[in-house]
Structures are given as C-alpha cells and as structure tokens.
Amino acid sequence: MxxxxxxxxxxxxxxxxxxxxxxxxxxxxxxxxxxxxxxxxxxxxxxxxxxxxxxxxxxxxxxxxxxxxxxxxxxxxxxxxxxxxxxxxxxxxxxxxxxxSSGFQISKKHVMTPKPALAAFNGEHPGEVKLVAKAIDRAATYHWEMSSDAKPGVPAVWVYIGSSTRATYVVKNLPVMTSCDFRFCVITPDGTSDYCAPVTIIIV
Missing domain, CATH: 1.10.8 (Helicase, Ruva Protein; domain 3)
Structure with a gap:
C-alpha cells in the first residue's frame, strides 16, 4: 500500500x-x-x-x-x-x-492487488484461450491441465493439455460456449509443485 x-x-x-x-x-x-x-x-x-x-x-x-x-x-x-x-x-x-489538515488535496492510498496464480482470457480466435500464470522462480517447466463442464458435487476430471517453459500457454480448438477449468503445476530443481487453484472461463 x-x-x-x-x-x-x-x-x-x-x-x-x-x-x-x-x-x-x-x-x-x-x-x-x-x-x-x-x-x-x-x-x-x-x-x-x-x-x-x-x-x-x-x-x-x-x-x-x-x-x-x-x-x-x-x-x-x-x-x-x-x-x-x-x-x-x-x-x-x-x-x-x-x-x-493542510488544505491541500491528497492522493488516495493504492492497495497493491496480488497477481493471481493463474488467469485465463479468451483469445483472438473462437475457441482459443490464453493462460497466464504467475511466474515461479527456478521453474523449468509448466504443466497445464483442463477440465470441461464440471458439475457441482462431481469430482473434476483433469486432462493434461501441454507443457511450456514460460508462464503462458495458448489452448486452441475448444468448443465454444462451454465452461472450462484450467490449472497448472511447475517442475523446479526441488521437485514438482502442487497444482494451483483452478480458474474457470466460458469459451467464446
């Protein structure tokens, strides 16, 4: 702040x-x-x-x-x-x-919002999603997973969709107007991390 x-x-x-x-x-x-x-x-x-x-x-x-x-x-x-x-x-x-008390106007306090572990954005083309992760120190590989049309009370089925050496990944050819969840984990010299909290996006 x-x-x-x-x-x-x-x-x-x-x-x-x-x-x-x-x-x-x-x-x-x-x-x-x-x-x-x-x-x-x-x-x-x-x-x-x-x-x-x-x-x-x-x-x-x-x-x-x-x-x-x-x-x-x-x-x-x-x-x-x-x-x-x-x-x-x-x-x-x-x-x-x-x-x-001085009579001058003052700027408002700015609260620094922590960057989320993962964000998902619809891409430039239909059925395309860009995933942007918070960069992890010493990460060698990012592993990306997806789950489609999750239902309340039913365990999600996660499917591996790819790996990257950067904290971004583009997923293509997804069915439009479906709900998808995404998550990732990283591989570092210390081992494999836990998966992040998933994010949900409606594909357009």
Missing part, C-alpha cells in the same frame, strides 16, 4: 479557482501546529495571492500588457504553493490526517 501525498492538480485550476484554493490553504496551513516552519512565510504567501487576484482584475478588460502581468503573477503564486505542497509532503511523511 503506497502512502498518500499532496496532489499538484491545483496547477491546472482556473485563475479564479486558484485564488479560492490558495486562500483556503493559507487558512489551514499557517498557524497549524503540525506545520511549524513552512518553506514560504505566511506574509509572502498571502502577498502572492493578493497580487495574483489584483492582476486578474486588472486583466479583465483584455489588455495585452495586463494579461501578461496576470500570467507572470500566476507563475509566481503557483511556484509558492508548489513549495508549500512539497513542505507539507515532507513534513507529514504520508500521514493522512496531517496531510488533510
């Missing part, structure tokens, strides 16, 4: 949205006991936002000089809050509560 961090998506806000967002950060960050020594002072941050807001108003008539001045002020204020965002990230060290 990766730790959350500050998002810099505020850089892409409209100019009016930036003013609102930056003022909210000012209210929550400065004076926050969790962030005692920001890389930009409160005075400088607020001055940058005030100058940016004034430049926005001055550029409302569409004058080229005023628009250029607004763009310069935007670059300056964006850099101020990039620095503050980096400070928050560094200080919070991934603590979600601390990050949220």
């Amino acid at each position: 990766s730790n959350p961090n500050v998002m810099l998506n505020f850089i892409y806000y409209s100019v009016s949205e930036k003013v609102i967002f930056y003022r909210n950060v000012n209210d929550k960050l400065f004076g926050n006991v969790l962030y005692p020594t920001p890389d930009v002072t409160e005075v400088d941050a607020k001055a940058a936002v005030d100058a940016f807001e004034a430049a926005i108003l001055a550029a409302a008539d569409g004058g080229h000089t005023a628009i250029s001045a607004r763009n310069d002020a935007e670059k300056l204020v964006d850099e101020v809050y990039r620095k503050l965002a980096n400070y928050v990230d560094r200080t919070a060290a991934g603590d979600e509560t601390s990050l949220l």
Whole structure:
C-alpha cells in the first residue's frame, strides 16, 4: 500500500479557482501546529495571492500588457504553493490526517492487488484461450491441465493439455460456449509443485 501525498492538480485550476484554493490553504496551513516552519512565510504567501487576484482584475478588460502581468503573477503564486505542497509532503511523511489538515488535496492510498496464480482470457480466435500464470522462480517447466463442464458435487476430471517453459500457454480448438477449468503445476530443481487453484472461463 503506497502512502498518500499532496496532489499538484491545483496547477491546472482556473485563475479564479486558484485564488479560492490558495486562500483556503493559507487558512489551514499557517498557524497549524503540525506545520511549524513552512518553506514560504505566511506574509509572502498571502502577498502572492493578493497580487495574483489584483492582476486578474486588472486583466479583465483584455489588455495585452495586463494579461501578461496576470500570467507572470500566476507563475509566481503557483511556484509558492508548489513549495508549500512539497513542505507539507515532507513534513507529514504520508500521514493522512496531517496531510488533510493542510488544505491541500491528497492522493488516495493504492492497495497493491496480488497477481493471481493463474488467469485465463479468451483469445483472438473462437475457441482459443490464453493462460497466464504467475511466474515461479527456478521453474523449468509448466504443466497445464483442463477440465470441461464440471458439475457441482462431481469430482473434476483433469486432462493434461501441454507443457511450456514460460508462464503462458495458448489452448486452441475448444468448443465454444462451454465452461472450462484450467490449472497448472511447475517442475523446479526441488521437485514438482502442487497444482494451483483452478480458474474457470466460458469459451467464446
């Protein structure tokens, strides 16, 4: 699971949205006991936002000089809050509560989903299935088996369908619209492994 961090998506806000967002950060960050020594002072941050807001108003008539001045002020204020965002990230060290208290938006935690031992996908042609196994260290050979139309309460009949030196295998000429189960085991220098948990797929 990766730790959350500050998002810099505020850089892409409209100019009016930036003013609102930056003022909210000012209210929550400065004076926050969790962030005692920001890389930009409160005075400088607020001055940058005030100058940016004034430049926005001055550029409302569409004058080229005023628009250029607004763009310069935007670059300056964006850099101020990039620095503050980096400070928050560094200080919070991934603590979600601390990050949220800063006024910045944060990324969500990403849970790493373990790769399944075996996955089955319908192939490019009718009656074709591609099997993709989780690669096993020191595996010399993968042995593949299939069981067709298993019924509840009836033991599956497994049929050997082939071997490969890679963790993938393509099965062809299967009857369409039937249910098939697949599994594999590996042969390593230490011996033969148990078969993995089977996966089921409807052949199309």
